Amino acid sequence: MTSIRSRGVSLAKLNPGTRGRIAHVARDLTGCAERLAVLGVTPGAAIRVLQTFPGIVFECDQTEMAVEREVARAILVDVE
């Protein structure tokens, strides 16, 4: 149970209003993780979910951004 918590919950599963910190951003061949990183989506950054439909909108640190569900799945959050 603790191990699951420390690895965080996928951003795609969180409800609007949820706050937390980025635990991990899964890397793949598309370079998504790199693009997210330069926008400030890196482990430790504060995150707040704003909207989950039709796309996922969240605020990370001081940047508001929108991503598609597949991208949100790669972002793991430690919920506060």
Place this chain on the structure above:
Amino acid sequence: MSCHVAAEAAIAARTPPVLRLRAHPLKIALVGNPNVGKSVFFGRLTGRYATVSNYPGTTVTITSGRALVGAEVCDVIDTPGVNALEGMLSEDERITRQLLSEGGAELVIQVADARNLRRALLLTSQLADLGLPMILVLNMLDEAHARGVSVDATRLSETLGVPVIEAVALEGRGIAELKHALPLAALPRAARHHARDHFGWADATAARYRQISAISIGRFQEWLGRAVREPVTGLPILAVVLYLTYLFVGVFGAQTLVGALETGAFAGYINPAATKLASFIPVAFVRDFFVGEYGLVTMGLTYAIAIVLPVVTTFFLVFGFLEDSGYIPRLAIFSDRLFRAMGLNGKAVLPMVLGLGCDTMATMTTRILGTPKERLIAITLLALGVPCSAQLATIMGILGGISVWALLLLFAVVLAQMVFVGFLAAQALPGDRSHFILELPPLRLPRIKNLLTKTLLRVRWYLGEAVPLFLVGTALLFVLDRAGLLTALSQAARPIVTGALGLPADAAEVFVMGFLRRDYGAAGLFRMAHTGELTGVQAVVALTVMTLFVPCVANLLMIIKERGVKTGLAILAAVTVIAIGTGAAVNFGLAVFHIGF
């Protein structure tokens, strides 16, 4: 001796370049994350206006201008926004990196959004590796304070070893300080200096010098932000925005103002006066050249000034307002799924909506898209379906006068055609689409001054670019007409124009005009509709073909510049076939179902 030289070199390296003797102006690059206000600084430093909007990707090319700092002449270079200069780079980021690493700049002013210190420092750290002396500017301090963010600029400056300037560029705060600090520019001590990685260093440094207290204001902004992006409220808001745009551009601009100018000023005073003046010309041929059926004044100038100008101006006003408010990128949230079916992602909404301003400019904006495949699809769709401001203007002018349903039908057909072609292109073309990740700029109330400056410059650009082409086009038509070629052309095109499309034979010449500029062709249709040469159905069919038809010469040249001759010609061929095919289908469909307007 070598020791002495080394010491001298060390002193020279530490001496800021501003104080050294130079044979050419000091080249200063404005670099920073997207949408932090680089272009505002550019304007403040050089006195030249670079388009300022509220969305990432407004600046897509490198612009430079002269500035006088004290007694120094400098070349200030405005660059497209970058999030990184190392690793996976976008086309914009590669352009900026190339400029900096190949001696295009000797000094860097990094403009940063004070709120986003972490992202800014990441860039500072990567800039440090390029070895150029720099200054860090923390811009939009007012917005940062409103959000409860404060930065200890003095201590940050001590740590980095470079001047850190606090600024609100839109109000001119910090510009004088920046100019004073130029001679103090230095190499920053960043990640490499501390033997750390960029991300770790930026995180730690931002955490040390930035404080975030509870947000004090901005509740209204937050509420508005939610209202425009949630589908339940956002879609009705979009409908209202579109309707208000229609009222302002389609009714006020295309009907009230055009009416006043065309029937009032031109038909009432200018054209009769010109005809009277021309009656002193003894040669009929020359007289007709100015005031005949294809006369420079009676046709060229009337089209450019009376029909297109009022609508373009009203459109640019609305468009500038939307650009500066930060609303347009939010449409990406709704449209992401639709664009995904077309092999794109929601980010493509930016070039598509900007295409309504000018397809040629928007073709350049496709650089913000992730992959070559996406850029190719977006460029094709822009060339195919997105009407530019002037064309949109005439469409609204013609169909607004007939029926709103005709207007909606036209948009539905064009949109469906774009989705269909996009879908086919997505399947047929090799390559991938990129994932949808889009930064949303803050919602702001547009500043009247920027809005007016921008509109004025765009209108001036329209007058400078379109009016000469209108006149050249008119002259060309005059020559074609006199040589009998126009009749021959109408005859040759008759099977298509009158047969498949069911249009009057004269419409063929309008399509020739349309190739010079779509809006010029559309203006021709406008006059045909006004003089009763076109029925409602014919107007819809003709406009469908014109909208989908080949892009104007300028756009074609831009496509060739961005994607090569072969791709350009392929797009041209595909678009022509699709345009005529769709027009014929609409004509057939309306006839079968006995629909009239």
